[in-house]
Amino acid sequence: MLLSAQAYTLESCETNISGNTPEFFQKYFQCVDASLSESGNYINLYYTGLAPYESWYYPDGDPNHIDYVSQGEGYFQIPGAYITEYDYVVSIPVDPEARPNLTIDGDAVDGEVGTSNFEYPMGSVGSALNGVNMFNPCASPPDIIEDESYSFDYYSGHPAGPSGIYHYHTTSKGPLEVLEYKGLIETPTVGSGEIEMYGIMCDGVVVMGCTELDGTAPNSSDWDAQNGHIHNMVDEEGISIFEDRYHTHVCYDEITEDDTDGNGYQEHEFTPEISFYRTPGMGQNHNRCRAMSSPIEDDMVVLGSEITPTEFALYQNYPNPFNPTTTIDYDLTRGGSIDLTIFDLMGRRIRTLVHGNQKPGFKSVIWDATDDFARPVSAGLYFYKLETLHRSFTKKMLLLK
Ligand SMILES: [Zn+2]
Numbered sequence: 469m470l471l472s473a474q475a476y477t478l479e480s481c482e483t484n485i486s487g488n489t490p491e492f493f494q495k496y497f498q499c500v501d502a503s504l505s506e507s508g509n510y511i512n513l514y515y516t517g518l519a520p521y522e523s524w525y526y527p528d529g530d531p532n533h534i535d536y537v538s539q540g541e542g543y544f545q546i547p548g549a550y551i552t553e554y555d556y557v558v559s560i561p562v563d564p565e566a567r568p569n570l571t572i573d574g575d576a577v578d579g580e581v582g583t584s585n586f587e588y589p590m591g592s593v594g595s596a597l598n599g600v601n602m603f604n605p606c607a608s609p610p611d612i613i614e615d616e617s618y619s620f621d622y623y624s625g626h627p628a629g630p631s632g633i634y635h636y637h638t639t640s641k642g643p644l645e646v647l648e649y650k651g652l653i654e655t656p657t658v659g660s661g662e663i664e665m666y667g668i669m670c671d672g673v674v675v676m677g678c679t680e681l682d683g684t685a686p687n688s689s690d691w692d693a694q695n696g697h698i699h700n701m702v703d704e705e706g707i708s709i710f711e712d713r714y715h716t717h718v719c720y721d722e723i724t725e726d727d728t729d730g731n732g733y734q735e736h737e738f739t740p741e742i743s744f745y746r747t748p749g750m751g752q753n754h755n756r757c758r759a760m761s762s763p764i765e766d767d768m769v770v771l772g773s774e775i776t777p778t779e780f781a782l783y784q785n786y787p788n789p790f791n792p793t794t795t796i797d798y799d800l801t802r803g804g805s806i807d808l809t810i811f812d813l814m815g816r817r818i819r820t821l822v823h824g825n826q827k828p829g830f831k832s833v834i835w836d837a838t839d840d841f842a843r844p845v846s847a848g849l850y851f852y853k854l855e856t857l858h859r860s861f862t863k864k865m866l867l868l869k
């Protein structure tokens with residue numbers, strides 16, 4: 469039988485998790501390849517981003533395709549958006565290192581993109597237990613996640629626009645079906661009270677539901693603003709899976725700004741937003757970890773390493789608003805001629821930050837608005853534009869005085 473004629477399921481997908489990877493990956497993952505890097509410092513988790521269940525985001529004629537069914541008023545199917553297969557790898561540190569002096573409070577966890585240095589970038593920043601992408605829990609501006617959720621399928625997933633990456637921002641029964649398949653739970657229902665785990669982020673943060681790994685209720689008195697805390701994670705048989713591991717509990721299935729657990733923060737249905745651990749190989753000042761086309765090699769754990777991003781991207785500047793300096797990150801999947809320019813509201817070019825040939829990689833540029841040897845820059849709204857031969861992206865930023 470042709471592979472394409474066969475439905476992609478938890479049973480038919482390929483799973484290849486080598487015996488030298490930590491217990492966590494062997495026990496809970498399906499439809500992925502995982503192996504330890506040569507030094508033993510990283511788990512390289514390879515996955516295709518395909519969803520092992522039916523979805524109306526599979527193209528017509530695909531064995532996994534089902535017809536769209538509205539889930540209520542306001543729901544829609546993103547036109548022309550389909551689940552596509554990609555090759556991803558995310559290199560997850562075996563012993564992640566906490567960022568020093570990091571406070572995860574209500575200011576940092578605000579549901580908005582570009583307001584903190586340590587947010588996960590937009591894009592694929594982790595893997596669910598079934599090999600589906602996990603995104604930053606926020607929506608790409610100017611969208612908001614509350615609206616975006618109306619385009620989710622039955623599994624709370626959707627592609628990032630036409631030919632975009634299929635992903636979750638939040639809880640999904642998809643990973644719970646893996647736990648059911650492995651005989652760890654009986655009902656793959658979000659909020660069922662059994663073990664609820666969704667996946668792992670690129671920096672090593674584990675995303676849980678509203679139970680601990682042994683099925684007990686978590687102690688919410690020590691949660692930070694994204695329902696995260698640190699403790700040993702022990703499974704239902706008493707086996708230690710992680711020691712002192714930061715993880716978040718996605719504990720609510722309705723969007724609300726209430727604080728029903730009384731921990732002083734509003735509930736966050738979409739977590740984590742802030743990366744607790746230092747990012748492997750990508751610098752220490754901000755967070756750039758994400759799925760890539762090739763793994764982080766052990767001898768390349770340096771700033772500006774040569775690993776190639778999987779997506780061409782321009783990120784929201786941070787901080788934003790700013791005064792007087794801000795950082796603009798972008799990822800180049802291939803080398804070539806690059807222009808990064810700043811325009812004012814009238815469309816006048818006021819600065820050229822980058823002009824010339826660059827190699828592929830993760831790039832970062834700092835703009836100091838007081839570098840006004842050319843022309844003073846006043847407070848207000850500006851646009852920054854990244855252009856290559858083939859594509860361009862533009863984003864807004866706000867300079868305060
Ligand atoms: Zn999305």
Ligand SMILES: [Zn+2]
Binds near residue numbers: 680686687699715717
């Ligand atoms: Zn916990």
